[in-house]
Amino acid sequence: MKICSWNVNGLRAALNKGALQAFLKAENPDIICLQETKAKQGQAEIDFPEYEELWNSAERPGYSGTAIFTKEKPLSVFYGFDDHTNISYDWDADQHGSALAEGRVITAEFPNFYLVNVYVPNSKHELTRLKLRENIWDPAFLKFVKDLEKNKPVIFCGDFNAAHTEIDLARPKDNEENAGYTKEERKGIDNIVNAGFIDTFRELHPAETGRYTWWTFRANARARNIGWRIDYFFISPKLRKNLKSADIHEEVSGSDHCPISIEMEF
Numbered sequence: 402m403k404i405c406s407w408n409v410n411g412l413r414a415a416l417n418k419g420a421l422q423a424f425l426k427a428e429n430p431d432i433i434c435l436q437e438t439k440a441k442q443g444q445a446e447i448d449f450p451e452y453e454e455l456w457n458s459a460e461r462p463g464y465s466g467t468a469i470f471t472k473e474k475p476l477s478v479f480y481g482f483d484d485h486t487n488i489s490y491d492w493d494a495d496q497h498g499s500a501l502a503e504g505r506v507i508t509a510e511f512p513n514f515y516l517v518n519v520y521v522p523n524s525k526h527e528l529t530r531l532k533l534r535e536n537i538w539d540p541a542f543l544k545f546v547k548d549l550e551k552n553k554p555v556i557f558c559g560d561f562n563a564a565h566t567e568i569d570l571a572r573p574k575d576n577e578e579n580a581g582y583t584k585e586e587r588k589g590i591d592n593i594v595n596a597g598f599i600d601t602f603r604e605l606h607p608a609e610t611g612r613y614t615w616w617t618f619r620a621n622a623r624a625r626n627i628g629w630r631i632d633y634f635f636i637s638p639k640l641r642k643n644l645k646s647a648d649i650h651e652e653v654s655g656s657d658h659c660p661i662s663i664e665m666e667f
Contacts, residue, residue, distance in 0.1 A: 402664065403432075404430060404434070404558070405428060405430040406634065407632075407656065408560040409436070409437060409438065410656040410657050411440075412468070413439070413445045416445055425449065431471070435468045438458065438466035439464060439466055440466065457506065461498075464503065466504040467507050468507070471509060475511055477510040482501070482541060487541075489544075497522075497533075500537075510553075515549045515550075515552075516556050517559075518559050519560075524581065524583065524586060534585065543589075554636070557598075559632065563582065565590040569631075570582060599641055600633060600634075600635055601644055604647065605644070606647070612649050614629070614632035614649055623657075630649070634662075640665065645665065647662070649661050
């Protein structure tokens, strides 16, 4: 089974460029998880009849949003966090509004695993959402996937808007106080790994450098490979034996992010 993930930075734009169609034709994934769709179902002209479409769109038009396109019909689907996870956190305390209204999580249950597609909130240039990340989102999301794991193994993927370690971005020293590489954001990923979840790319490519998934549009950064690895696939330890490959598709354009993928054998 091949599963892909891609922050398309606007699904309609990716379709208009032909980028998503070309990637699906080339890779033929069983499932693809999309982030930052910036659209509601029906707003984009989609012609992928082999895939069932699952959408979680933001209440705010043209903002955020996630989708899963899957060839295998899921056993169940749910959106956002479950009620138990919601209760413990004051989501409305964030000055930008509740992250729960931004279409950031979709979970699809399959026979062998849960698949969670996530678009983690950006901490913002002035770090105005860093406290949301540190105190609310990161602990809530980790609790959510750990609760799922009590029932069956979990695969979760998407744009985490943070680079984990120095080898996950081109200029770590220059970015230690910047959004995406603060100690608080890195601690959030530490907590995921310390909970036992496996960063699939680092599991199979532990010391590989220069492999990034996002580049700013400024200063010709992509051509110069001044990038960040902020998109991930994590899996439960029980699925380690099923993991066959983990890759970054830097050659694929159409967004400021590139797709990532894993292959699992069941």
